[in-house]
Amino acid sequence: MRFSTLTRGLLALTLIASTAAAASLQQITTNFGSNPTNVGFYIYIPASVTANPAVIVAMHYCTGTAQAYFSGTQYATLADQHGFIVIYPNAPTSGGCWDVASTATLTHNAGGDSLGIASMVRYTISTYGADASRIFMTGTSSGAMMTNVLAGSYPDLFVAGAAFSGVPYGCFAGSSAWNSQCATGELIKTAQEWGDEVRAGYPGYTGARPRLQMWHGTVDTTLYYQNLIEENKEWSNVLGVTWTKNNTNTPDPNYTQMIYGDGTKYVAYSAVGVGHTVPVHESAVLDWFGITGSLFPGGGTSTSSTAPTSTTTTAVTSTTSAAAGGTIPKWGQCGGISWTGSGTCAAGSTCTYSNAYYSQCL
Template sequence: MSTFSNSHDRLTDMKQFGTDPGSLHADTYIPKNFPKNGPLVVVLHGSTQSAESYDRGSGWSALADECGIALLYPEQRKTNNPINSFNWFKSGDSRRGDGEPLSIRHMIEQVVDDHAIDPSRVFITGMSSGGAMTSVMLATYPEVFAGGAIIAGLPYRSADNLMEAMVRMKGYGGPSDSKLDSLVRDASTFDGPWPTISVWHGGSDSTVDNANADSIVRQWQKIHKVEGPPTRLEEVDGFPRQVWCNADGREVIEEYIIGKMGHGTPIMAEGEDGLGEEGKYMLEVGISSTRHIAHFWGLAE
């Protein structure tokens, strides 16, 4: 099990990045063994969390030490949102070239420049509001990311205001399947190759209904040209994993629904391969989403 009492010592405050129109804070973690042209993972915390608490719970910086991965932690400010949620449902914070997405884009550019990161190996993950903002980033800046992982999140543009967001979180309404993919296509002028998508959700999540996980998968199926049932279904650490492969046989979408789990990030803190630590919305269920996501992206064994 990874033990570090204070991840605050691990994360470094990022003093400057672009014009920061979304008025966000940023932290980084660059492990000592980070190689030139190494990969970057952008990690977005959930509501009521901080960069520090999410790092401690998820174990990303411990995995970064293991595998030589640079980390960027965008962080919400209470002045933007009283419960520290990313504002994924606001029109000014869900479009390319505007608000929080542009702030995050500026951070990425700065980190890539500062640490000689391979721009073709930039990935993004987030939980809850951070998961929904991951959907925003993948849609608005698809050319930036090789892959994304959305945990307990929602599809892109499923809501345009707070009232709609509350309803969508409960699993009601939302864009029709025929419109889901066009929302992503219309968010930029990009034409591929598109980022791979990893989707994680608790089967008993009463905060963000897991119908949203299936909507995220459907949003990206048409874009990746992998409509229909999964290419294969397998069991990983006792949980079902659905995989969609493209015409070349490459895995482009995966989905894990974690049986009886509520709202949060699935972790496995115990044992030889243990990562992170249990806490609020960091749920010990015997599978490390962090480790499996990194593996899906080709960053970990």
């Protein structure tokens, strides 16, 4: 299996020197609920935890561990500052990858790694008095894939998520742990097809859906950039929003923020020239979760969206060249369904059709 390819660009995460956390990472070994695949349960409780704290589930990459993600990201240090709890699940497979493929993990309360993680969340709410309205999830690579899975399988538990270099919910579905068609960006579906797949993960569910923030590098050759385009189609359909505008150089130079609707339900970040994976932007994640500040373009506090009762989309033909009206930077969007921008691609790039929903200056 090709798990080893997912290590590219990830070793740096274990080498980042993070500020020492005030408390220590604890393993929960008592029975915390249904855990059919024996996912490891590690938790960080800061010395000064707030009353009814928020919870962030932080999920590692392939070949990673709960300890590596604890040490290689800043979430524990930020928990010391803001008083929230961090759950660090540990994948049970020898390769350290999450089960994002089985029917069980893709289905609400049916099994797989996702059920073990859901049980950790329920245990933490019950045992530590955590605020059930402030449960969040994030992850890198395989952990980003699991973020997508949890958003589809357990929308009743999570309020928001942030995924760094993942794939859409259901993209890896099948009997094999690795899906080359998905990984190389060759699994293309309509927004409606992707949305229907998410809704099938929890049949009959009509409650709130988590707001989502996606990050992906344009030159990712492990989980290709096309996966961000497919995520955009999938979750914009599920959340009932359409693309509104792009903000260039946000939050960093050569990043593009793609805003859907008013930006309080779904945003995506395209990182030009970045491979696998996009560096974790903890401060932007905490802003998105509402723990600190606000990155929402409309300002104010976001609330979770409600699943739309109608998710029909109107098919239109994507443009193959942008209209006059300014310069669109390389890798920027230049056409597609609901695209209302204008301009011409920067010198050296051409507006290239990807699918009916997205054309890009390449």
